[in-house]
Amino acid sequence: MRPRGPADTRAALQARGPEPVALPLDLEAVDDAAPIAALLRERVGRLDALVLNAAIGGVRTPIAEQPEAEWHRVFQVNVHASRALLAAAHPLLAASDAGRVVCISTGVARRRKAGTGAYAASKAAFDMMAGLYALDVADTAIRCNIVNPGPTRTAMRAAAFPGEDPITLKPPEALLPLLLGLCGPGCTTHAATIDADDWLAASR
Numbered sequence: 001m002r003p004r005g006p007a008d009t010r011a012a013l014q015a016r017g018p019e020p021v022a023l024p025l026d027l028e029a030v031d032d033a034a035p036i037a038a039l040l041r042e043r044v045g046r047l048d049a050l051v052l053n054a055a056i057g058g059v060r061t062p063i064a065e066q067p068e069a070e071w072h073r074v075f076q077v078n079v080h081a082s083r084a085l086l087a088a089a090h091p092l093l094a095a096s097d098a099g100r101v102v103c104i105s106t107g108v109a110r111r112r113k114a115g116t117g118a119y120a121a122s123k124a125a126f127d128m129m130a131g132l133y134a135l136d137v138a139d140t141a142i143r144c145n146i147v148n149p150g151p152t153r154t155a156m157r158a159a160a161f162p163g164e165d166p167i168t169l170k171p172p173e174a175l176l177p178l179l180l181g182l183c184g185p186g187c188t189t190h191a192a193t194i195d196a197d198d199w200l201a202a203s204r
Contacts, residue, residue, distance in 0.1 A: 027054055027081035028073060036088035047092035049183035052082050052130075053104040057156050058118045066117045074118035079125045086133060093142050098185035101144040103130035105193070109148075127193070134191035143190045145182050149175055150197040174200065 013020040021043050030036070040047065058074040059067065086101070093099030108116045109123035127146055134144040151157065153169040178199050181187060 025081075025085075027077045030081040030084050031076075033084040033087035036084060037091065040088055040092055044092065046095045047089050047099065048096045048185070049100040049102070050086070050089045050093060051102045051104065051179065051183070052085060052126075054081070055104070055123070055126075055156070056119075057160050060115045060119075060160065061117055062115065063117050063121075071118045075122045075125070078119070078122035079129065082126060083129055086129075094140065097141060098187075099140075099142040100183045100185075100187060101130075101133065101142065102179055102182045103127070103144070103146045105130075105146050105148050107148050107150065107195075131191065138190070143182075143187055145189055145191070146193040147175070147178065147182070148193065148195050150195065152196075170197075170200070177203070 010020050010022045023039060023043065025036070055078045056074055058070050061067075082103075089101075093101065103126065105127050106120075106123045108120040109127045113120065130144060130146050137144060149172075151169050152175070153166045153171050157164070157169065158166060175196055178194070178196055182189065182194075
């Protein structure tokens with residue numbers, strides 16, 4: 001399965017509506033929110049929704065055998081860069097009448113599973129970050145929620161489970177109604193962790 005790149009994403013958005021603005025970022029190098037914040041202010045001025053979805057899985061090894069450089073790389077992308085993006089976006093979300101933040105997590109952030117190493121540990125930290133942000137903005141118009149997508153047909157899933165038949169998994173598009181609802185101005189859900197498979201089952 002070929003990962004969708006920035007050009008693919010931009011083309012898909014172009015086909016759906018107004019001209020999108022693409023801001024490529026190397027998340028392995030992001031360590032300061034200030035340049036991102038300046039770029040966002042220049043390009044958009046206000047932000048109605050932020051979906052923190054970017055992550056890497058790292059290598060699947062016992063925790064004591066995790067290569068040190070890989071451990072730091074996974075935490076950089078999954079935690080530090082996500083916090084920098086959230087910090088950069090926060091003033092723009094606050095400028096909206098209904099700022100919405102959706103943080104894409106994973107089941108192994110809460111259920112220990114051997115071999116998931118830096119990925120599981122980093123996503124547990126990511127979940128805590130999201131939960132603390134939700135507390136910080138509880139008295140504002142911003143709403144922040146966590147979504148556990150469950151097994152989904154993605155390139156990351158294929159790399160982690162090479163023997164798995166992707167046809168048995170739901171496509172990413174199945175999550176769109178849930179994500180759009182959480183990003184919409186009418187969303188009142190806040191500080192929740194939503195299991196997508198449970199949500200989809202209840203929606204049928």
